Amino acid sequence: MTSGTPQPSAARPVLQRWLTGAPDTHPVRILEAGTGTNSAVPMGLDALEAMAAALDATAADDPRWRRKIAEFGQLTSMGQLFEMRAELALALALTDAGISYELGNTKIANPDLLLLTSSGAVCAGVEVTGRAPQNINELVERVEAVSGGRFDVDLAFDRYPSRLQPEIADKAAAAVRAQADALGAGSPSVAEVIQVEDPKNGGPLEITVQVCPGSGAVGWEVTAGTLDGPLGAAEYAVFEAGRGTQKAAQGRSLDGAPVLLAVDVSRYGAAWMRPGTVWAGRLAAAEHFTPDYPFAGLAAMRQSLEQPGLLDIGVGLSPHLPAADRQVLEDLCAALGWPCA
Missing domain, CATH: 3.40.1350 (Trna Endonuclease; Chain: A, domain 1)
Structure with missing residues (x-):
């Protein structure tokens, strides 16, 4: 596979069949559109093709699998894609x-x-x-939509937020767009720090947004304190x-x-x-x-x-x-x- 070269649909026949009738806004279609600018995206699509191909034989005469495949073609966000x-x-x-x-x-x-x-x-x-944590999930999906699978995005919170208002997502999306445009033009991206003042968070909060070359993944972390808090929150979330x-x-x-x-x-x-x-x-x-x-x-x-x-x-x-x-x-x-x- 040539780095940075979009692969034809025929390169992933099962995945393309699963996507029959899917719009350009489908998360996999968005990833496909990024194959020419991000050499890691084809790797992710090939991995998904391998999974689909390994399971596809099961769907031949099974109405439940046919419904699952139809559901796959109707996904609207990266979050839904990750879950399926x-x-x-x-x-x-x-x-x-x-x-x-x-x-x-x-x-x-x-x-x-x-x-x-x-x-x-x-x-x-x-x-x-x-x-995913409440509020952060919405922010991540907004950032994923802006990134469009072209670059990785890292979000670092200096403390756990209890609430992220819509305008914070707007600022994060603008930061991602600006950095992605810079990378696309061959310039380095400069991380942006967003200040959040909201009494629901129990104090000031900083979000550092960094866009970098990658496979289109969006990750986040909390940087303050020991891991007891973040891991305890994740453990509680699993039960919830x-x-x-x-x-x-x-x-x-x-x-x-x-x-x-x-x-x-x-x-x-x-x-x-x-x-x-x-x-x-x-x-x-x-x-x-x-x-x-x-x-x-x-x-x-x-x-x-x-x-x-x-x-x-x-x-x-x-x-x-x-x-x-x-x-x-x-x-x-x-x-x-x-x-x-």
Whole structure:
């Protein structure tokens, strides 16, 4: 592949078929438009093609997979793409491990993935979601739209914000646009510091915006203090992902069969600094695992646009699980090679 040279649609036939009828505003179309200015973007598209091709054979006669593919063509943001990509990564892991599964029934409360016994009975489920802090998520998606997959954007907060007003997103978008234009013209980009004065944040806040060459990823971090706060926030967010009414219903939907909630923390600040083996133990020991928590276990997972499948994952099981359910999930993790506690 020639660096900086856009690749024809035929280079990724499965992905193009999945995108039939998708508008130019589809996040993958935006990434495709950046292949001529960012040599890392084709790598990300090739990784997505590899995942789609590996799973596509399953869709031939399966109406649920056909609906999933149609849903893929209707995505409207990078955040939605990351979340569906996480689901595809989990499905690919099951396929590679030879674990029988089918997609959940979207017409009723169901996990995304239903695991099957040799006789075809559902023995467990996996629900997949992504998590990003409130307010920061909206800011990241706004920045992604401006960046258009041409460059990487790093956002550094000197403290955790409780609220980011719309005008802050406007300033961040303008900073990204100016730096991206400079890079596109062959000039260096100069980081911009945005000052935030909002009593909701408990004091002044600074956001440093830096645009640099890369694959179109947008990352953020909190720079102040130790990692206890950022990692504690990420841990709490993983548990909160399962508490909504809809998610809780999915966790309890299999007539007693255990359901695992897999939460993509790829863009949740410092969460990437904790390996899966550590995540497993921390989640299993957390006080948030109450007897009425709707999921039998939690997985913190990470992915990268530049690589197919999962980068890392760790699974923590509820201490309140019946022995039989625990054995089902421990066996699943052993078959997949996932750290489990």
